[in-house]
Amino acid sequence: xxxxxxxxxxxxxxxxxxxxxxxxxxxxxxxxxxxxxxxxxxxxxxxxxxxxxxxxxxxxxxxxxxxxxxxxxxxxxxxxxxxxxxxxxxxxxxxxxxxxxxxxxxxxxxxxxxxxxxxxxxxxxxxxxxxxxxxxxxxxxxxxxxxxxxxxxxxxxxxxxxxxxxxxxxxxxxxxxxxxxxxxxxxxxxxxxxxxxxxxxxxxxxxxxxxxxxxxxxxxxxxxxxxxxxxxxxxxxxxxxxxxxxxxxxxxxxxxxxxxxxxxxxxxxxxxxxxxxxxxxxxxxxxxxxxxxxxxxxxxxxxxxxxxxxxxxxxxxxxxxxxxxxxxxxxxxxxxxxxxxxxxxxxxxxxxxxxxxxxx
Numbered sequence: 613x614x615x616x617x618x619x620x621x622x623x624x625x626x627x628x629x630x631x632x633x634x635x636x637x638x639x640x641x642x643x644x645x646x647x648x649x650x651x652x653x654x655x656x657x658x659x660x661x662x663x664x665x666x667x668x669x670x671x672x673x674x675x676x677x678x679x680x681x682x683x684x685x686x687x688x689x690x691x692x693x694x695x696x697x698x699x700x701x702x703x704x705x706x707x708x709x710x711x712x713x714x715x716x717x718x719x720x721x722x723x724x725x726x727x728x729x730x731x732x733x734x735x736x737x738x739x740x741x742x743x744x745x746x747x748x749x750x751x752x753x754x755x756x757x758x759x760x761x762x763x764x765x766x767x768x769x770x771x772x773x774x775x776x777x778x779x780x781x782x783x784x785x786x787x788x789x790x791x792x793x794x795x796x797x798x799x800x801x802x803x804x805x806x807x808x809x810x811x812x813x814x815x816x817x818x819x820x821x822x823x824x825x826x827x828x829x830x831x832x833x834x835x836x837x838x839x840x841x842x843x844x845x846x847x848x849x850x851x852x853x854x855x856x857x858x859x860x861x862x863x864x865x866x867x868x869x870x871x872x873x874x875x876x877x878x879x880x881x882x883x884x885x886x887x888x889x890x891x892x893x894x895x896x897x898x899x900x901x902x903x904x905x906x907x908x909x910x911x912x913x914x915x916x917x918x919x920x921x922x923x924x925x926x927x928x929x930x931x932x933x934x935x936x937x938x939x940x941x942x943x944x945x946x947x948x949x950x951x952x953x954x955x956x957x958x959x960x961x962x963x964x965x966x967x968x969x970x971x972x
Contacts, residue, residue, distance in 0.1 A: 653741070658698055659722075660736035662705075667696075668715065668723035671705065675714035726789060734783035739769070739776060743930045750929065757930040766931050785814065792820035794961035795876070795907055801825045804871035804903075808833055810894065811862045811878045815842040817907075818874070819849050830855045833867045863889045867897045876907040877963075880924070883933040884945060891949035898970050903954075906966035910956060911936040920962040942966050 662668065665686055670676065678693035686692060696713045699705045703716035715723070722729045734740060743758040750757035758766045770777035801807065801821050808831045809818040818830035832842045832855070839857045846855040858868050863886070867873065873894055879887045894904060911921040925936040937945065943953045950971045957965040 655698075655702060656732075657736055657741075658695060659702075659704060660732050661695065662699060662719075663722055663729040663732050668719055668727070668729060671713065671715045671719065672723045675708050675712040677711045677713075679711075727786060730779070730782035730786040734779045737776065737779055739773075740931070747926075747930055756932055758932070765933075785816065788813070788816040789820070791876075791907070791959075791961040791963050792817040794959040794963070795965060796821045796824045798957055798959040799905065799965055801828055801872070804828055806831070806870045807872045807874060808858075808867050808870040808897075809874045809876065810867055810890070811875065812842070813838060815845050815855060815857075817876050819845060819851055819855055822851055822854055823849065828854075831868060831870065832857050833860050833862065833865075835859065835861060862893065864893075866893050869897060869899065870902065872903040872905060873898065874905050874907060879906060879934070879945075880908050880928055880936055881932050881934045883935075884948075886933070887945055888948055891946065891951060895950050895970060900970060900972055902970065904951060904968040906942070906968065907963050908966065909936050909962050910942070910964045910966065911938045913938070947971075 667681070667686060670681060670684070670686060678689050678696060681687070681692050682689035693711070696705050697707070699719075700707045700713065700716070702718065704719045704722075705713040706716040706719075708714050721727070722732065739758075739762060742761045743756070746757035746760045750760055753760065756766070758769070762769050764772075770780055795817065802825050805827070806829045807818060807821065809815065810833045812818055812832040812834055815830075815832045818832060822828055822830050830851075832839075834842060834857065836859045839859050842855075842857045843852075846852050846857075849855075860867065862878070875890070875894070878890065882890070898904065909921045909924055911925065912919055921936045928934045928936065939953075939956060946953050946968050951968045952971045954967045954969055957967065959965065
């Protein structure tokens with residue numbers, strides 16, 4: 613005599629359990645929502661592990677079983693299966709039957725030329741997670757969570773920790789092509805002969821602009837440690853004659869003369885007083901009629917909806933001393949430095965172009 617219950621009984625019990633679960637969710641939905649929200653970091657860490665193990669690329673060629681992945685050295689078969697089973701609920705992978713998994717809609721964004729994997733790995737690195745673990749303490753102290761957790765500012769830490777710095781650079785480089793194209797498409801750079809990207813990193817943004825506007829010359833004003841990578845990118849893109857590098861510190865040095873200056877994702881890293889130092893150096897460089905183009909997210913007024921500026925503002929609070937600023941806050945900051953806000957131009961990305969000129 614078997615101890616296994618008959619199929620009809622299993623199905624009946626399962627249907628009853630599903631019905632009770634639905635009733636429970638209707639009765640106390642806020643509790644389920646709170647638990648789901650509070651455990652989102654577990655899912656994020658799972659996606660980071662998925663990326664770190666190289667599974668997006670492994671599944672890019674087609675569906676595989678955990679056993680096949682294990683045989684190719686991707687990890688323990690049982691744990692691989694449990695990871696994939698979990699991520700199937702979030703469309704990172706898709707269960708296709710017979711213990712096989714393929715890439716889901718979100719999973720496809722974690723592989724290929726514009727992969728989001730570098731950002732996922734950066735956001736879930738131990739030191740990044742640790743900074744957020746100090747967020748409540750940071751808010752009480754009025755200091756970045758990162759400084760409280762690591763004992764030094766974020767960029768200083770990156771200078772001393774090569775792997776952490778590489779993760780940050782990789783995350784930024786994975787995002788830059790996306791918003792660079794949006795800025796180049798939203799603004800008419802044909803009116804300028806020479807643009808300077810202040811703190812422009814490896815130069816992806818000005819390179820994108822110069823590729824679209826063949827008569828424009830560009831300069832990246834950046835620290836010596838970054839300058840060589842900028843020169844390499846200009847050479848790779850065939851722009852060595854039109855995209856130059858001038859070494860300097862945006863807090864101390866005055867950039868070279870130009871028709872337009874770009875500050876892309878720079879000011880939101882810093883508090884107002886630090887931004888004033890940057891903007892005063894820029895104003896000193898700007899001739900009458902020159903334009904300053906600040907390319908950042910412009911924070912919306914308070915509301916009850918999700919928006920990108922809320923998430924990135926949390927990131928600034930956890931990691932740096934800066935913030936995402938509203939139109940009025942940009943206006944006030946520019947006025948302190950003898951600059952005038954002219955207009956704000958929306959782009960296809962989350963960022964907008966805050967256009968400013970000198971107050972002569």
